[in-house]
Amino acid sequence: MKRYMLTVAYDGTNYHGWQTQPNGITIESVLNSALTGLFGKPVTVIGASRTDAGVHSLGNAAVFDMDTKIPADKLPYALNQRLPDDIVIQDCLEMPFDFHPRYAKSRKTYEYKILNRRFPLPQARSYAYFIHRDIDVEKMRQAARYFVGEHDFKSFCSAHAQVKTTVRTIYSLTVEKEGDFITIRVTGSGFLYNMVRIISGTLLQVGIGERQPWEIKSSLSACDRAAAGPTAPAHGLTLVQIEWMVPS
Amino acid sequence: MKRYMLTVAYDGTNYHGWQTQPNGITIESVLNSALTGLFGKPVTVIGASRTDAGVHSLGNAAVFDMDTKIPADKLPYALNQRLPDDIVIQDCLEMPFDFHPRYAKSRKTYEYKILNRRFPLPQARSYAYFIHRDIDVEKMRQAARYFVGEHDFKSFCSAHAQVKTTVRTIYSLTVEKEGDFITIRVTGSGFLYNMVRIISGTLLQVGIGERQPWEIKSSLSACDRAAAGPTAPAHGLTLVQIEWMVPS
Numbered sequence: 001m002k003r004y005m006l007t008v009a010y011d012g013t014n015y016h017g018w019q020t021q022p023n024g025i026t027i028e029s030v031l032n033s034a035l036t037g038l039f040g041k042p043v044t045v046i047g048a049s050r051t052d053a054g055v056h057s058l059g060n061a062a063v064f065d066m067d068t069k070i071p072a073d074k075l076p077y078a079l080n081q082r083l084p085d086d087i088v089i090q091d092c093l094e095m096p097f098d099f100h101p102r103y104a105k106s107r108k109t110y111e112y113k114i115l116n117r118r119f120p121l122p123q124a125r126s127y128a129y130f131i132h133r134d135i136d137v138e139k140m141r142q143a144a145r146y147f148v149g150e151h152d153f154k155s156f157c158s159a160h161a162q163v164k165t166t167v168r169t170i171y172s173l174t175v176e177k178e179g180d181f182i183t184i185r186v187t188g189s190g191f192l193y194n195m196v197r198i199i200s201g202t203l204l205q206v207g208i209g210e211r212q213p214w215e216i217k218s219s220l221s222a223c224d225r226a227a228a229g230p231t232a233p234a235h236g237l238t239l240v241q242i243e244w245m246v247p248s
Numbered sequence: 249m250k251r252y253m254l255t256v257a258y259d260g261t262n263y264h265g266w267q268t269q270p271n272g273i274t275i276e277s278v279l280n281s282a283l284t285g286l287f288g289k290p291v292t293v294i295g296a297s298r299t300d301a302g303v304h305s306l307g308n309a310a311v312f313d314m315d316t317k318i319p320a321d322k323l324p325y326a327l328n329q330r331l332p333d334d335i336v337i338q339d340c341l342e343m344p345f346d347f348h349p350r351y352a353k354s355r356k357t358y359e360y361k362i363l364n365r366r367f368p369l370p371q372a373r374s375y376a377y378f379i380h381r382d383i384d385v386e387k388m389r390q391a392a393r394y395f396v397g398e399h400d401f402k403s404f405c406s407a408h409a410q411v412k413t414t415v416r417t418i419y420s421l422t423v424e425k426e427g428d429f430i431t432i433r434v435t436g437s438g439f440l441y442n443m444v445r446i447i448s449g450t451l452l453q454v455g456i457g458e459r460q461p462w463e464i465k466s467s468l469s470a471c472d473r474a475a476a477g478p479t480a481p482a483h484g485l486t487l488v489q490i491e492w493m494v495p496s
Contacts, residue, residue, distance in 0.1 A: 009367075009369055009370055009371075010370050011370040011371050011373070051334050056370075056371060058369070058371075076367060080367065085368070085369060085370065085373050086370045086373070086494070087367065088368050090366075090367050104341050117322060118338075119257075119328065119336050119338050120259050120333070120336050120338065121257055121306070121336065122257055122259040122304075122333065122334045122335060122336050123257075123304060123306075123375060123486075125259070127371060176348050183350065232323050238371075
């Protein structure tokens with residue numbers, strides 16, 4: 001028996017998120033079916049990040065145990081033949097048997113994309129949140145600085161999240177503009193439920209002048225969801241990368 | 249009665265191309281329906297470029313005549329409400345009554361996108377042609393130079409094209425690499441049927457070493473479709489822009 005970790009890219013548009021649920025098709029359930037079909041016995045993956053409906057991934061991780069002679073580096077080819085074209089395995093590694101993708105230390109990077117122009121672009125409709133209003137990117141950058149570091153992000157977390165602590169560390173948070181696209185890129189030790197989307201929605205409020213950059217400080221210290229901005233729509237969000245911190 | 253020109257962006261994935269046909273939904277027929285619904289009388293557009301099934305657009309043009317009080321710059325908003333989200337009007341201008349989008353002089357720019365990496369990316373599956381093999385971009389650039397200028401492109405045109413002359417002028421043809429994406433960008437006075445896709449397929453053959461850059465010269469002079477490479481798949485192609493040459 002060996003433990004394998006798959007790197008999984010997906011277009012979340014047609015899925016009810018990562019996590020298996022009674023109604024609606026999910027990334028996790030499609031992966032389980034593909035693996036079960038390949039190995040001829042039931043397989044259940046454990047995901048690193050249980051992304052919401054409509055959220056995309058370039059590098060989510062899924063772990064499973066299997067006794068197989070197929071080498072890890074051949075598994076992506078075998079699996080991709082059994083997966084739809086909106087879910088593509090990018091890599092497969094053998095991991096230590098005590099590796100758990102939700103308890104192992106990691107740095108996660110998400111990108112939130114905004115399309116800021118007069119009319120939407122059809123090609124970006126599933127990958128960027130369209131907004132016509134004038135956006136001040138420099139003010140968004142000023143606001144972004146307040147999030148960096150260790151903070152209690154209780155204000156930036158959806159109410160029904162069940163976690164021991166709402167303290168998290170953000171290593172970097174940048175706002176870049178390229179053509180009509182604005183990209184919010186955030187790297188952190190972990191994120192609370194809806195945290196990146198609430199940070200993005202709040203930064204957007206700053207960008208359109210409905211909130212001042214320095215008000216982020218009090219939004220954070222309030223420890224109250226009502227002190228933050230709205231949750232930005234899911235389809236602008238992509239889990240870009242997970243870097244695993246090797247224990248020393 | 250006035251003549252209007254719409255700038256039309258679309259994701260061609262779900263359409264049987266531009267041109268109205270007995271079977272299958274097309275960009276043209278959806279535009280006609282939206283305009284007919286808006287004005288309450290039959291409207292038929294004339295397109296600048298009759299793109300193939302699966303080909304995308306950021307700036308195709310559609311011309312129609314109408315007697316209306318809606319100002320040209322308000323028409324996109326009214327029309328977009330009646331269009332699906334994979335067809336979006338970007339602009340509307342009033343044009344001289346003798347303007348015809350297929351006879352007026354113009355420069356058209358197309359981009360052909362290639363995704364060159366180990367595994368496909370789900371988010372690019374409708375917009376870039378995936379290829380795993382090693383590609384020599386510098387050789388593609390060397391080959392590209394042979395296409396620039398006025399040439400008989402008979403070798404680079406699908407057999408059933410009915411045109412008076414197969415002579416066309418290419419103003420520029422560049423090959424750029426950014427991350428895992430290679431973009432072939434071509435600007436010309438006009439293009440024969442499948443011309444950009446055959447040029448792209450031939451450049452790709454050069455990129456993977458199946459054809460030498462200098463062989464493009466004889467491929468052109470042969471005036472024989474068999475002397476060129478394969479037609480690259482439609483979904484990598486986007487009509488980026490049409491610039492109208494104002495008569496002086």
